[in-house]
Amino acid sequence: MSWLRVGTLLAVLCLGCATFLAACASGSDGRSAKTVVVYTSVDQMYSEPILKDFEEQTGIRVQAVYDVEATKTVGLANRLLSEKERPLADVFWNGEILETLRLKDEGVLAPFESPSTEGIYPQFVDPEGYWAGIAGRARVILVNTDLLSPEEYPESIYDLLDPRWPAEQVGIAYPMFGTTSTHAAALYAYLGEDKARAFFDGLAERGVQVVDGNSVAKDLVAAGRLAFAMTDTDDACAAIKAGRPVTAVFPDQGDGGMGTLVIPNTIALVRGAPHPQEAQALIDYLLSEEVERQVVKLGWSHLPVRPLAVEPECFDVGGVASMNVQYEALFDWLEPSRSELAEIFIR
Structure with a gap:
């Protein structure tokens, strides 16, 4: 075999390897593999199905870090604080609000805008844009x-x-x-x-x-x-x-x-998120009417934070009056x- 033929064969093999590696780095439908990291204090039995639906709809792979029952939200908030200078998470999905406010106060979060906040009652959207709520x-x-x-x-x-x-x-x-x-x-x-x-x-x-x-x-x-x-x-x-x-x-x-x-779930963007575009996509999804309806139907939360035609288990929540209190003042x-x-x- 001549050196020319050997060189040609090597070139073909290299091209084939490159094509194979590129395919491995892409989803089965040809989209580039993308990742978003979310820390969530919402019980895994409720949050995991929603995150899997997001993966299926977008092709973005979700790496979720769930809470430990003994520490709940405080443990994840402390982890985010410890990672403040080199953040690993993109999004914080909190089953309550006070630790979200603490992270905002500590400079861990970044402001964001989302079209999915349209229709949410004003008291459940931070006027400075650091968090927004879904069903509480x-x-x-x-x-x-x-x-x-x-x-x-x-x-x-x-x-x-x-x-x-x-x-x-x-x-x-x-x-x-x-x-x-x-x-x-x-x-x-x-x-x-x-x-x-x-x-x-x-x-x-x-x-x-x-x-x-x-x-x-x-x-x-x-x-x-x-x-x-x-x-x-x-x-x-x-x-x-x-x-x-x-x-x-x-x-x-x-x-x-x-x-x-009413204690809402809160969605927040981590300052310096490693995957900002994917984080924005996940935030838009989590704040959507579709997800709020699913959260209520799953039984994690019972009171929508926007006009929403959904009947939760156990309660008739139509017309329930909530306390008129600013969450920042509560914090x-x-x-x-x-x-x-x-x-x-x-x-």
């Missing part, structure tokens, strides 16, 4: 229907103070943690420090049952050990779907009532309220 959970009073008749159901958070119901039959989770802490900060922002402090002082002095989390409160009501307790819609819905003798009351819905706190009250409440409930 709400605070509810979970009632044991074996212990109370409908005319005896509480209607307001202030009914936790009412002596008509014995203190040992009324419960809340520790208000320094989780969404109960978020709710407490909202009350400080809405009512003012003096009235909010008086409310929690009243709970402590009355001796209502203070338990280790919303799921514990839910279980105690479902078991008939409490007549009613504050919890979130996701916990309440779990008890309802399990066939327990419970119902949920959205508090303070009457004329002049403060409404109930400002988070640490001060936690400090005060620790003085009240941890002695």
Whole structure:
């Protein structure tokens, strides 16, 4: 074989290898392989199907980092803080809002614009563009229907103070943690420090049952050990779907009532995202009506943050009034309220 023929054969082989490698770097439909990295505190059973749908629709591969139950949102937020100078994530999909606000405050997030925010109620879109919300959970009073008749159901958070119901039959989770802490900060922002402090002082002095989390409160009501307790819609819905003798009351819905706190999912762009175009595509998708409808149908959240024709499991949410509170003001009250409440409930 002549050197000319050998050289020609090598050239053909090199061209074939290059073609093969290029094909490996592309999707089966010929599109270049693209990737987006999302950190999400939304339970994997709910978030993974949505992210897989995005992959199928766009051809963009999603690398998802899910939370660990023991640390939940705080763990992912701390990870994003530790990666601030060399970010690995592109998008943060948070099942609540306060850690998103903390990341904004720490300079971890970047502003963005998305056509998918059109139609979302203004209180669920950051005016500075650092986050936007989709369907939220709400605070509810979970009632044991074996212990109370409908005319005896509480209607307001202030009914936790009412002596008509014995203190040992009324419960809340520790208000320094989780969404109960978020709710407490909202009350400080809405009512003012003096009235909010008086409310929690009243709970402590009355001796209502203070338990280790919303799921514990839910279980105690479902078991008939409490007549009613504050919890979130996701916990309440779990008890309802399990066939327990419970119902949920959205508090303070009457004329002049403060409404109930709605805690939205939040979507945010990480500053210095390694894949900015793919991040924008994922943000547009997650904020879409299609995804919000799916989140509600899956049962993770129950209250859409825009006019949306979808009926969630467990509840009739039509006309539910939410608290008129700015989330930035709520964030400002988070640490001060936690400090005060620790003085009240941890002695």
